[in-house]
Amino acid sequence: MSRKVDSVKDINNSKETWRLAVRIMDVWSVVNNKGIEHLEMIVMDSLGDRIQVLIRHDHLLKWKEVIKENMTCIINNGSVYNNDFQWKVCDHSKKLVFLGGTTMKAIELQNIPPKGYFFKDFGEILQGKCKTDRLEDIIGVVSEINHIQSNTPGKKVVVSVVLKDLKGNCINCNLWEIYGSKFLAYYNDPKNNGAIVILLTHAMETLCVTVATTLKFTVSKYGWFYYGCTRCSSKAPNPEKAYECSCGQNVEQPIPRYKIEIYVSNGESKYRFVFWDSECAAILGMTAEFMHNSMVENGEYDPMVYPDELEMLLNKKMAFRVKVQPTFSQASVWKLCDDEAFVKEIENDYIVEDV
Incomplete structure (x- = not known):
C-alpha cells in the first residue's frame, strides 16, 4: 500500500514522516561569516502552496548536485520548525529541514504549475x-x-x-x-x-514610515551640498574636472545638489535624517544650483556656510518614508509630506507607541 501525499499547507511540527509532491521553485546557497555553507529552497505543491526548506551544511554534499531548480520530485521525511529565517519568501509559518533520513526522488508531475512569480502590488x-x-x-x-x-x-x-x-x-x-x-x-x-x-x-x-519634527542641522564636513552629475544625482569624482558618469552622461560641469543632515524628533526620540536634492528643492522652491550661485554672487564661497533660506526645512512636522541605515546611525529620506491632514492620518492609523 503506497503512502498518500501530504499538502504543503498542512505541514506542522506534529511529525517528521511527511511525503510531499512538489516543484522546486528556487534554490540558493548561503555562506555565513565563518565560511559555513548551507542550502535554502522554496518548494510548491499542486495547490500552489509554498514552504521554505533548509538543508544544513552536514547534508550539503548529499544534495547539492542533486537538487535542480524547476524539477518536480517526491520528498519523504523532514523536521518542521517555526519559520525563523531572517528573510522569508513565502507566507507559511513553518520551515522544513532535511534529515539524515530524508529521501527525494525526481519524477515528472504535470499537475504542479511551472515556476512562476508572485508579484507584489x-x-x-x-x-x-x-x-x-x-x-x-x-x-x-x-x-x-x-x-x-x-x-x-x-x-x-x-x-x-x-x-x-x-x-x-x-x-x-x-x-x-x-x-x-x-x-x-x-x-x-x-x-x-x-x-x-x-x-x-x-x-x-527596507523602508519604513514615521512622523517626526525637524529640529536642527547636523553640520557635516561636506557642508550643505555636493557636486553631482547633471543627469542623475551621482556624486562627481572631482568638481573641477569634466568626466563621464556611470549613467552615460558626459558631464562638462557638475552642478550643486542638496544633501543636508537634520536632527528630527518624535517625542523624546531623536535621530539623524539625510535630506536629498529633490526633497529639499520641493520644500525650498529653488534648486541647490540657484542657491549656490546666489551665495557666490554675494561673495560667499564656503560650502560650510548654511544659507538662511535653509531654515525653511526646520521646525516642520512631516510624515517621512525613510531607509534606515543603522551602521551610520541615520536614515535616508525617500519621500516626505507636510500636509497636516495626511500627517494626522498617519499618526492615527499607523504609528503605535510601544508600552
Whole structure:
C-alpha cells in the first residue's frame, strides 16, 4: 500500500514522516561569516502552496548536485520548525529541514504549475501592506534614475531607480553590485533605446514610515551640498574636472545638489535624517544650483556656510518614508509630506507607541 501525499499547507511540527509532491521553485546557497555553507529552497505543491526548506551544511554534499531548480520530485521525511529565517519568501509559518533520513526522488508531475512569480502590488507597498522581513517579486518599468554610486575603493556599485507599474504607482528600487552593473551596461548600450522593464525576485522592502519634527542641522564636513552629475544625482569624482558618469552622461560641469543632515524628533526620540536634492528643492522652491550661485554672487564661497533660506526645512512636522541605515546611525529620506491632514492620518492609523 503506497503512502498518500501530504499538502504543503498542512505541514506542522506534529511529525517528521511527511511525503510531499512538489516543484522546486528556487534554490540558493548561503555562506555565513565563518565560511559555513548551507542550502535554502522554496518548494510548491499542486495547490500552489509554498514552504521554505533548509538543508544544513552536514547534508550539503548529499544534495547539492542533486537538487535542480524547476524539477518536480517526491520528498519523504523532514523536521518542521517555526519559520525563523531572517528573510522569508513565502507566507507559511513553518520551515522544513532535511534529515539524515530524508529521501527525494525526481519524477515528472504535470499537475504542479511551472515556476512562476508572485508579484507584489506597488499600491500595497506604498500603503505599507508589506512585511519588512519578507522578500517579494516585483516588476515595473524604469521611469527615472535617482542615483548612481560607482565601484570605487571602499564602495560598492549601487543604482537607485524609480519603477512604475501599469497603474502609474511608483516605488524606489536599489540595484546592488552585479545587478547594478548589469543594469548600467544595458542602459548605456546604444542598441537598447526602448523602455527598460525590471523584474526582481526575492526583493527586500527596507523602508519604513514615521512622523517626526525637524529640529536642527547636523553640520557635516561636506557642508550643505555636493557636486553631482547633471543627469542623475551621482556624486562627481572631482568638481573641477569634466568626466563621464556611470549613467552615460558626459558631464562638462557638475552642478550643486542638496544633501543636508537634520536632527528630527518624535517625542523624546531623536535621530539623524539625510535630506536629498529633490526633497529639499520641493520644500525650498529653488534648486541647490540657484542657491549656490546666489551665495557666490554675494561673495560667499564656503560650502560650510548654511544659507538662511535653509531654515525653511526646520521646525516642520512631516510624515517621512525613510531607509534606515543603522551602521551610520541615520536614515535616508525617500519621500516626505507636510500636509497636516495626511500627517494626522498617519499618526492615527499607523504609528503605535510601544508600552
